[in-house]
Amino acid sequence: MNPLSSYDVVVVGSGAGGAMAAYTLTKAGRKVLMLEAGRDYDPVTETPMFNTPRQAPLAGAPTPDKNFGYYDATIDGGWAVPGEPYTMGKGTEFKWWRARMLGGRTNHWGRYSLRFSEHDFKGYSRDGLGADWPFEYSDIAPWYDKTEELVGVCGTNTGLDDMPASSPGVLQPPPKPRVPELLVAAAAKKLGITAAPMHRAVLTRPKGDRNACLYATECRRGCSIGAAFQTTTSLIPMARATGRLQIITDAMVRSVDVDEQGKVHAITYIDKKTASPVTLPARVIVLAASTCESARILLNSRNEQFPGGLANSSGQVGRNIMDSTGASFGADIPALKGRPIYNEDGHTSNHLFIPWWGHKAQARGELDFARGYHFEMGTGFKAPGSYYPSKLQGYGTELKKQAKYDYGSHVALSLRGEMVPNEHCYMEMDDQLQDKWGIPVAKFHWKWSDQELSQVAHGLKTARDILTTMGAKIDSLPSPKEAIKKGGEIIHEVGTTRMGDSATDSVTNQWGQTWDCPNLFIMDGGVFASNPHKNCTLTIMTLAMRNATWLASQLDKGAI
Amino acid sequence: MERSCHIEHIIPVREQTSARDLTRRQTLKWLGVITAGISIPLFSGCEPMMVSAAKLAGNWPDLKLEPITGEGYGTDPNLVSPPDSPWPLTMTVEQRELVSALARILIPREGNNPSASEVDATDLIDEWISAPYPSYQADRVEILSGLVWLDEESARRFSRSFVQATAQQQLQIIDDIAYEKAESELHFAYISRVFDGIRTLVTIAYFSSPEGIRDIGYQGNVPIAGDFPGPSEEAKAHLDDVLRELGLADYAYT
Numbered sequence: 001m002n003p004l005s006s007y008d009v010v011v012v013g014s015g016a017g018g019a020m021a022a023y024t025l026t027k028a029g030r031k032v033l034m035l036e037a038g039r040d041y042d043p044v045t046e047t048p049m050f051n052t053p054r055q056a057p058l059a060g061a062p063t064p065d066k067n068f069g070y071y072d073a074t075i076d077g078g079w080a081v082p083g084e085p086y087t088m089g090k091g092t093e094f095k096w097w098r099a100r101m102l103g104g105r106t107n108h109w110g111r112y113s114l115r116f117s118e119h120d121f122k123g124y125s126r127d128g129l130g131a132d133w134p135f136e137y138s139d140i141a142p143w144y145d146k147t148e149e150l151v152g153v154c155g156t157n158t159g160l161d162d163m164p165a166s167s168p169g170v171l172q173p174p175p176k177p178r179v180p181e182l183l184v185a186a187a188a189k190k191l192g193i194t195a196a197p198m199h200r201a202v203l204t205r206p207k208g209d210r211n212a213c214l215y216a217t218e219c220r221r222g223c224s225i226g227a228a229f230q231t232t233t234s235l236i237p238m239a240r241a242t243g244r245l246q247i248i249t250d251a252m253v254r255s256v257d258v259d260e261q262g263k264v265h266a267i268t269y270i271d272k273k274t275a276s277p278v279t280l281p282a283r284v285i286v287l288a289a290s291t292c293e294s295a296r297i298l299l300n301s302r303n304e305q306f307p308g309g310l311a312n313s314s315g316q317v318g319r320n321i322m323d324s325t326g327a328s329f330g331a332d333i334p335a336l337k338g339r340p341i342y343n344e345d346g347h348t349s350n351h352l353f354i355p356w357w358g359h360k361a362q363a364r365g366e367l368d369f370a371r372g373y374h375f376e377m378g379t380g381f382k383a384p385g386s387y388y389p390s391k392l393q394g395y396g397t398e399l400k401k402q403a404k405y406d407y408g409s410h411v412a413l414s415l416r417g418e419m420v421p422n423e424h425c426y427m428e429m430d431d432q433l434q435d436k437w438g439i440p441v442a443k444f445h446w447k448w449s450d451q452e453l454s455q456v457a458h459g460l461k462t463a464r465d466i467l468t469t470m471g472a473k474i475d476s477l478p479s480p481k482e483a484i485k486k487g488g489e490i491i492h493e494v495g496t497t498r499m500g501d502s503a504t505d506s507v508t509n510q511w512g513q514t515w516d517c518p519n520l521f522i523m524d525g526g527v528f529a530s531n532p533h534k535n536c537t538l539t540i541m542t543l544a545m546r547n548a549t550w551l552a553s554q555l556d557k558g559a560i
Numbered sequence: 561m562e563r564s565c566h567i568e569h570i571i572p573v574r575e576q577t578s579a580r581d582l583t584r585r586q587t588l589k590w591l592g593v594i595t596a597g598i599s600i601p602l603f604s605g606c607e608p609m610m611v612s613a614a615k616l617a618g619n620w621p622d623l624k625l626e627p628i629t630g631e632g633y634g635t636d637p638n639l640v641s642p643p644d645s646p647w648p649l650t651m652t653v654e655q656r657e658l659v660s661a662l663a664r665i666l667i668p669r670e671g672n673n674p675s676a677s678e679v680d681a682t683d684l685i686d687e688w689i690s691a692p693y694p695s696y697q698a699d700r701v702e703i704l705s706g707l708v709w710l711d712e713e714s715a716r717r718f719s720r721s722f723v724q725a726t727a728q729q730q731l732q733i734i735d736d737i738a739y740e741k742a743e744s745e746l747h748f749a750y751i752s753r754v755f756d757g758i759r760t761l762v763t764i765a766y767f768s769s770p771e772g773i774r775d776i777g778y779q780g781n782v783p784i785a786g787d788f789p790g791p792s793e794e795a796k797a798h799l800d801d802v803l804r805e806l807g808l809a810d811y812a813y814t
Contacts, residue, residue, distance in 0.1 A: 039636075045640075046639060046640060047639070047640070048639040048640050048642075050781055051639070051640070051642070052768065052770075052773070052781065053768050054768040054769060054770075055642055056642045057633055057642060057643065057646040057687065057691075058684075058687060058688060058691060058696075059684060059764055059765070059768050063632060063633075063691065063693050063696075064632070064693050064694070065632045065633055065634055065635050065637070065693075066633075066635070066637070070633075070637070070639070070642065071639055073639075075635065075636050076635045076636050077635065078635070081635075082635055173787070175787065175788040175790075176787070176788055176789070176790030176791075177790070177813065178790065178791060179791050179795050179796075179798070179799050181813075182791075182799055182812070182813050183799065183802065183803070183808075185813035186803055186806075186808040186811040186812050186813055187806075187808060187811070189808075189811035189813070190807075190808055190811045195813060204787065213788075214783035214784055214785070215783075215784040215788045216780055216781050216782055216783055216784065217781065221639070335802040335805065335806060336802070339795065339798050339799075339802075340792060340794040340795045340798050341777040341778070341779060341795075342779055342791055342792040342794075342795050343779035343780045343782070343784070343789075344779075344780065344791075345780035345781065346788050347788070352813070381778060381779070381780065382778075383773075383778060383780060383781055384764070384767035384768045384772060384773055384776055384778055385764070385768050386764055386768070387764075388760055388763055388764055388767075392756065392759055392760060392763060393738070393739055393740060394738050394739060395665050395666045395734060395738050395759070396665065396666070396667075396668055397668075397670065399666060399667065399759070399763070400667055400670070400766075400775075403763055403767065403776070404775070404776055404777070407776055407777075469806070469808070470806065471806055
């Protein structure tokens with residue numbers, strides 16, 4: 001029997017959105033065919049758990065082949081994918097991180113999982129910038145609960161206005177904070193700023209087949225025991241266990257094919273093993289190929305009927321790209337030099353962070369930017385590897401003594417903030433260049449506005465004040481233009497197919513259903529109407545769960 | 561840190577470190593590209609002049625080398641069992657001897673702790689400068705030029721190569737280039753930056769070795785059953801002292 005003989009829904013992509021859609025649909029009894037552009041990947045056998053940096057080439061240092069270092073889980077990707085370039089308009093610097101592997105970028109992500117709030121969903125109503133989301137926080141709160149429960153998120157309900165509460169019993173206990181984090185928290189508190197336990201998609205209690213964290217070996221490598229959430233140890237095996245999920249890897253989708261009524265009826269991908277196109281019939285298609293890849297598919301699906309690209313009657317496909325703002329500022333802290341050493345690995349990332357504290361000041365008009373940010377911390381007794389943070393002097397006994405004394409004394413505060421969409425940030429198709437599969441490539445345009453630069457300026461001053469309160473000596477700050485990361489560099493790009501209340505200015509409705517093609521859905525970060533500072537993945541998964549549930553109900557009713 | 565127009569600011573300051581984003585910043589403070597603090601606006605136009613002046617005054621050999629090209633380890637290497645030798649090492653026997661001598665000076669054997677040379681610092685540096693990637697090839701030009709400079713400087717002072725010089729003679733040279741003051745002395749400005757790069761690599765090599773990990777006291781990379789225990793009693797007591805000294809005791813996180 002042809003294993004592909006029957007399926008209800010084609011899901012493009014196996015990352016946060018695609019895997020959640022496939023899980024939800026298969027659990028609802030629907031048969032799903034998943035197409036993944038990269039190779040099959042098994043974290044159980046492929047994760048370098050406990051390898052030391054020194055066991056890797058160059059002590060694990062980054063290279064053009066592995067941009068985040070040798071052990072980063074990303075396969076055949078990073079800032080460049082071999083044979084799959086992208087281009088940029090004049091004056092644009094944009095970075096697009098891709099992975100070509102089952103599970104996509106969930107295999108290496110930071111696992112920070114913070115809920116958006118009603119405040120976040122209604123930015124436009126408040127300040128007239130960007131767009132509102134087409135639902136209330138109360139509509140989505142139960143889905144956040146379900147997603148957090150399924151994914152496994154550690155953290156606490158803090159009661160802070162930037163952190164909506166999860167229902168009782170949903171969150172797992174957070175790990176204890178560590179010394180540098182506690183010092184940052186105290187210094188911030190003196191300045192009226194509150195630190196809080198980070199919410200992270202890392203198990204501190206076992207869940208199903210997944211083990212609790214063992215507090216060692218960086219999550220970015222992937223997690224063979226399933227403690228750090230990635231779809232390849234959770235949603236995908238769970239969906240497979242229903243017997244209703246089939247996956248084709250090395251399947252690079254080129255276009256969605258529509259009939260004369262504008263309904264999708266087929267999908268065409270390049271089988272990378274043979275470099276030849278394959279067209280499969282499709283009753284319903286869910287695009288979750290990533291924000292920019294899904295938009296690329298829509299724009300590449302243009303035809304005589306849809307010359308501007310599929311599902312693009314609004315003209316918004318590829319527009320409104322938003323990344324998070326990023327900037328980092330660090331210093332050696334004299335009081336942390338020579339401190340008692342203990343095992344400070346923890347879950348290898350932030351136990352505490354600084355949520356946005358400025359809602360009230362912003363409402364009073366005291367800030368010269370519209371939206372918030374948070375701080376993450378980079379510090380601790382890290383595994384010695386290809387990185388030494390402090391300035392060294394001399395040689396011999398003196399050098400060694402100094403290196404040991406300085407160990408674990410550097411603290412960096414990294415800002416992650418909300419950007420406001422602007423007309424200069426968008427993607428289109430490059431009309432000159434195709435990738436090695438013959439697919440036209442994306443062309444990006446990018447420009448930060450004063451909103452983002454003013455926000456970063458505020459963040460740099462705040463970081464300096466916190467570090468100075470901790471006893472650091474700081475004599476100058478970079479300018480916001482020097483400090484701000486490039487567009488795309490925080491890898492939180494969203495918004496290219498935004499959802500909304502109206503077909504005139506958005507690409508999908510609140511269910512991720514495209515206004516133009518009723519059997520075409522988008523379930524990745526593309527649907528974000530704004531990009532709150534809180535890291536996008538939890539909300540991508542939550543929306544995918546909610547919207548795939550709605551899709552299943554529509555299929556049950558025969559409405560699609 | 562001194563903030564004047566000198567060689568430290570010649571090369572554009574790279575981005576600061578972040579918890580998530582590994583960049584070259586987290587690899588090497590190369591040539592003082594990265595300062596412990598933050599950049600100052602560059603004095604436009606003076607940097608190339610300063611580089612030329614520093615190279616001229618310092619007898620910089622400025623090797624012209626064809627970059628090593630070829631295959632790296634690729635975008636899908638085996639992470640669990642990394643290759644022992646991802647590309648051919650290219651340093652000559654003489655270059656390796658000189659690097660080993662520097663590694664022994666920078667981190668000598670002390671008690672039961674080996675020297676950096678004994679934990680394969682030379683192999684790591686050879687692997688580094690032989691890596692077929694552009695930024696590593698840029699480092700190769702500086703490091704190999706630095707090795708030539710050390711031999712030539714030794715010849716100028718003592719009429720013999722660096723490794724043939726006595727330990728005392730070697731340290732006369734190193735003392736001139738190993739400290740921050742050298743960065744503002746025109747004739748040592750360039751070599752001191754290159755020496756700092758070599759020093760960082762040797763330090764990385766030593767402390768990332770099993771012996772160096774023990775020496776620095778890193779306690780992690782071991783599985784913990786149950787909850788993360790948090791700071792030790794000693795670490796908590798130290799934090800309490802620090803909070804008190806900084807006037808932060810009333811703001812302690814609870």
